[in-house]
Structure formats: C-alpha cells, structure tokens
Amino acid sequence: MVRAYVGVSGWRYPRWRGDFYPEGLVQRRELEYVAEQMTSVELNGSFYSLQRPTTYRRIAEQVPREFPVAVKGGRFVTHMKRLRDADQGLANFFASGVLTLGDRLGPFxxxxxxxxxxxxxxxxxxxxxxxxxxxxxxxxxxxxDDKLSADRTVTEPVVDRPVRHALEPRHPSFGDPAAVRLLRDHGVALVASDSPGRWPCFDEDTADFRYVRLHGHTELYASGYAPRSLDRWAGRLRSWHAAGQDAYVYFDNDARGRAPYDAVSLLGRLARR
Incomplete structure (x- = not known):
C-alpha cells in the first residue's frame, strides 16, 4: 500500500509546550501526542550521539505499529569521517538499538x-x-567495538523486512547526473531539502520512495509554510502516490513552533483529495 508519511523532525521542544502540546501534557507523552496527530516522525537526536536501546524501546512503546520512525544517521559517520573509513562507525550506530524499533523502523x-x-x-x-x-x-x-557495553547494544533483528535509506547532500555537485545515477543504482532516495535558498533542493527520482525535509518557507528553521506552498507540496505528494511511491515528509521549521502545525495542515490537505 502506497502512503504519504508526514511528521516533524524531533518532538521535544520547550517552545511547543502549552502551544502545540496541550497545557499540562507531561513530557513523556509528547511523542504519543505527535503520533496521534501525524503519520510519522524523524528522530534527530541520533545524529548528535549514539542513543541507547532503552531510548528506542520507549519510542516503540509510544507509537502505533507501522508508524515509521525515520532515524537520522550519526554525524560521526557523515561529518567527522565524511563517509570515509566508516565501517566501525556504522557498526556502532546500528548496534545502538535501532533494531528495537522493529516494524516501526522507517528510513535512515x-x-x-x-x-x-x-x-x-x-x-x-x-x-x-x-x-x-x-x-x-x-x-x-x-x-x-568495545566502546559499547553489552547493555548498550542490540544485535538481533525482531522482524524480517527491508530497510530504506535517504541521502541529504547539501553541495550542488550532487545534482550531477553521475551522482543521481549512483543513488539510483543503489536505490537510495535523494532528499528534496527545502531551505530558503541555503542549500540546493534536488528533485530527482532515485528510489522507490521519496524523502522530503522542509526547513522553513522563507526563514531557515523558523518560518511557517504559506497555504499555497502547502498546496503545492500536497500536489507533489499526490503525483508521487499516483506513480506508486511512498513519501516521507518532515518539517524542521521548529524554532518558532511552526513545524507541527504545518505537518497537520499538510495531512489535512491530503485527506481532502
């Protein structure tokens, strides 16, 4: 079944409390509330440091089955190793508990x-x-390696299913046909990253799904998306759906608390088709 998964990048933001999150909602139920309003979420903390299996277990307990949790790969691999000699970094990242998500594991x-x-x-x-x-x-x-103790690793799968990957480059050279062809050969989605002119926004089809990150309509990480802009994104999602592609869309314009409202608005547009 082809679906459009729409959510936010991260969910623990003090600015959202008493605003998007109802007054009095305890912090431990914030993800549960997001899962009631949206169809997916992107875990951002995994980019900054290795999470623990207990963290992934709590996430799995707070969202429904088949609710995709996209997991952001560690910056040790992407920014420090810069994709070179990354085998050990990848092993440690995948051992840190992501398998605990089971059928809730979305794209990396x-x-x-x-x-x-x-x-x-x-x-x-x-x-x-x-x-x-x-x-x-x-x-x-x-x-x-032994940097991770036994209680901080999970190395057994709990489900048998494929795993998806998406790449968000921020250098214009990734628009080269050779880069697009390489991602297509590996079935890795080239992320469409909307960032008010800060980085290129690629629009190439390289996998059996699409991945979109919306960082702000006119101001990076801050501004909300205008109704016409949301209408355009809804139209693109419908066209991808018609082509048989799932789509994962995450709003990252969280600085002023616009991300969750934009996500809910986009889902409302899709429901009206």
Whole structure:
C-alpha cells in the first residue's frame, strides 16, 4: 500500500509546550501526542550521539505499529569521517538499538555537510556498505567495538523486512547526473531539502520512495509554510502516490513552533483529495 508519511523532525521542544502540546501534557507523552496527530516522525537526536536501546524501546512503546520512525544517521559517520573509513562507525550506530524499533523502523537519513562535494568512489563505497534489511543491520551491528557495553547494544533483528535509506547532500555537485545515477543504482532516495535558498533542493527520482525535509518557507528553521506552498507540496505528494511511491515528509521549521502545525495542515490537505 502506497502512503504519504508526514511528521516533524524531533518532538521535544520547550517552545511547543502549552502551544502545540496541550497545557499540562507531561513530557513523556509528547511523542504519543505527535503520533496521534501525524503519520510519522524523524528522530534527530541520533545524529548528535549514539542513543541507547532503552531510548528506542520507549519510542516503540509510544507509537502505533507501522508508524515509521525515520532515524537520522550519526554525524560521526557523515561529518567527522565524511563517509570515509566508516565501517566501525556504522557498526556502532546500528548496534545502538535501532533494531528495537522493529516494524516501526522507517528510513535512515544520512545528512551530509554542506562542503562535502560528490566523489563517486567515496559515496559509492558508503552506499555499498549500507544494510538493506533488518538481518543485514544485525550482521553489521554485531561488528561493534568495545566502546559499547553489552547493555548498550542490540544485535538481533525482531522482524524480517527491508530497510530504506535517504541521502541529504547539501553541495550542488550532487545534482550531477553521475551522482543521481549512483543513488539510483543503489536505490537510495535523494532528499528534496527545502531551505530558503541555503542549500540546493534536488528533485530527482532515485528510489522507490521519496524523502522530503522542509526547513522553513522563507526563514531557515523558523518560518511557517504559506497555504499555497502547502498546496503545492500536497500536489507533489499526490503525483508521487499516483506513480506508486511512498513519501516521507518532515518539517524542521521548529524554532518558532511552526513545524507541527504545518505537518497537520499538510495531512489535512491530503485527506481532502
């Protein structure tokens, strides 16, 4: 079944309390509330540091089955190693508990630094190493090093299903036909990243699904999306749906609390078709 999954990038923002989140809602129920209003969510904290299995377990308990939780890949791999010699970093990342999400595990998002230009050998080597199902995630996770203690690792799959990956480059060189062809060969989605002119917004079809990150309509991370803009995105989602593609869309304009309202508004537009 083809679906449009719409949500927010992260959900624990003090600015949202008493605004999007009802007055008196306890913090531990914020994700549960998001899951009632939206159809997916993007975990952002995994980019900054390795999360714990207990964190992923709590997330799985707070969202319904088949509610995709997209997981942002660690910056150790993307920004520090810059995709080079990343085997151990990938093993530790996948061992940190992502398998605990089971059928709630959505795509992995790999965001690249803005100064990382396309290099076919480097990017191709990285894409080749990405696991394509839960069993492959477990196999890679089992190679974690002793930086992770036994109580901080999960190396056994709980479901048997494929895994998706999306790449968010921020350098214009990724618009090169060779880069697009490489992602297409590996079935990795090239993220459409809307960022008020800050980074390029690619619109190439490279996988059996689409991945969109909306960072702000006119002001990065801050401004909301105008009704006409949301209408346009709804139209694009409908066209992808008609082409047989799932779509994952996450609003990252959270600085002034607009992200959750925009996500709900976009879902409302899709429901009216």
């Amino acid at each position: 998002l790999w965001q690249l630094p803005a100064d990382l230009a396309f290099d076919e050998e480097v990017v191709g080597g990285f894409l080749h190493r990405l696991p394509r199902d839960h069993a492959a995630v477990a196999e890679l996770a089992a190679r974690h």
